[in-house]
Amino acid sequence: MGYGLAALNKLAGVGVIDRLGLRKQLERAVYSSSKAGFRAVASVGAANRSFAAVTRRSQAERPRTSSGTGLFDLTPSDEQKMIVEATAEFAAEQLRPVAAEADSECAAPETLLKRSVTELGVTLVGVPEALGGMGSERSATTGALVAEALAHGDMGLAVACLAPAAVGNALVLWGTEEQQSTYLPSFVGDDVPAAALAVLESRPLFDPFTLHTTATRSGDGFVLNGAKSLVPRAATAELFIVAADLEGSPALFIVESGTTGITVEAEPAMGLRAAATARLMFEDVTLPATALLGDASADVYAECIRLGRIGWSALAVGTGKAVLDYVIPYVNDRKAFGEPISNRQAVAFKVADIAIELEGARLTMLRAAARADQGLSYAREAALARRLTAEYGMKIGSDGVQLLGGHGFVKEHPVERWYRDLRAAAVMEGVVLV
Structure with missing residues (x-):
């Protein structure tokens, strides 16, 4: 593989390639070859990597609480x-x-x-x-x-x-x-290593505190059964943290991808397609006692869900800002009846609504994150951030498509992709953790 890529790269520097009009085809070949090569290396790594303790410490290391002013x-x-x-x-x-x-x-x-x-x-x-x-x-x-x-x-x-x-x-x-x-x-x-936090399950009105994936005690360990949905990079992942019901309460488990009983099935979705989402299935997966994370504490699991929701709120805010930054120059440059369409009140008000909704969601998200840093209660703020970004995120994406008119419906402009991605903020759980 290395010699082949070296030859392609050397060939890319030859001037005759441009004269023959073959530059794009060659660049495509280099890109595809390098991507396939890295995928092969990643697969070998996933199969051969062995996680083992390197240096033992006297106790677990935790980040200290932020030393803020309280304001x-x-x-x-x-x-x-x-x-x-x-x-x-x-x-x-x-x-x-x-x-x-x-x-x-x-x-x-x-x-x-x-x-x-x-x-x-x-x-x-x-x-x-x-x-x-x-x-x-x-x-x-x-x-x-x-x-x-x-x-x-x-x-x-x-x-x-x-x-x-x-x-x-x-x-x-x-x-x-x-x-x-x-x-x-x-x-x-x-x-x-590629790794993922798997919480979501494929069923209507999913509640992360009522899980169908189960972990039962067996001897000195656990047996895991169930399935997780929309897990990013699951096909190449080497490590998962999986949410499962343990004796009536949700808990988190560390699961290595090479464990017997794990299968992965591709599950491309409406949005987040670049994340290579897949379904992760567990059939009588045996885990050691050391796989349990956080000692099955209800507070630990609740904190995991809240931090994940803050993360999804942040992702939605960033994508919403991308929509706003794209539509403003578009409506200023796009002309109808001899003037920019931004001169129309209906258009200007819709752009203003996007900015207002975006700013409100961002302030709530950052307040939740700041309270988490200071060790204060942030359950209410995390819930508000999730609620606002779930509603406003989809609305901002939809309004962005609407403002572009017919251009909003085609892939030539990225707003349709951002609209599809923004819908994830209302349904996804886990995956990100701030």
Whole structure:
């Protein structure tokens, strides 16, 4: 594979390629070959990687509570500004150009996913410095700002990039010393495994606190049965954190992909297609006692759901901002009857409504994240953020399509893709964790 790619790249530098009009075809070949090559490497890694404790610590490492003033202040710190600027640049330069093709192919380019780790360090934000990350305090707000900035490029690709970070964050927040020593070292290096937090189940009016996937005690361990829906990158994932009912209460379990009894079935959806979503099925999957995360605490599971909902709110806000940033120049440039259509009150008011709804949802989302950082109760704020972004997200997407008229219905413009992605904010659970 390496020699073939080297030859293709060398050929790409020959001037005659441009004279013959073969530049696009060659670039396509290089892209497809490199993508297939990285997929092959990823598959081998998934089959051969062995998670084992590297360095044992005396106790589990937790991020400390944010040392804020107690006042609600939206001003980001200098460190947060740097992280958000780098993320926004990555989203604009790396995600946005390949988003349409990733949506069409129902897969994110492996090279991009790798760059999100090596260049952006998305899995390091929530990991304390003592464990090899770059976080010093509880960082729900930073995680939300990162999710928002990535989603401004593309929500589906943002989910694909952030899915492993959710597993790393869960291990930091609730993992035991043994669990952290075994799994976290893989999340702070350059070869971060594909991983996902699987909560959603395929049934109407799904309630994450009433699960049909079950875990029953068996000897010194557990037996897992059931299915999870819309799990990102499930086909190539090496590690899952799975929500299952344990003796009448929901709990979280660490599950390695190589465990016997796990099958994956492709499940492309209306939106988030670039995240390569799939159905994850468990049939008599045997887990050790050490697979239980958070000691089956009801508070731990509730916090997991709330942090995930803040994450989805942040993704919806970022995509909604992308819609707003796209429609404003469009309605100013598009002319009808000799003047821009933005001169019409109906158009101007609809754009204003998008901005107002977006700002309200963003303020609520950031307030929930800030309270989580300070160790305060944030259940109400997380619920409000989810409610607002579920309603406003779909409305913003629909209004964006409407403002573009016939152009909103075709794939030449990205608003139809953002509309499909925004509907995920109302139905998805888990997957992201700020």
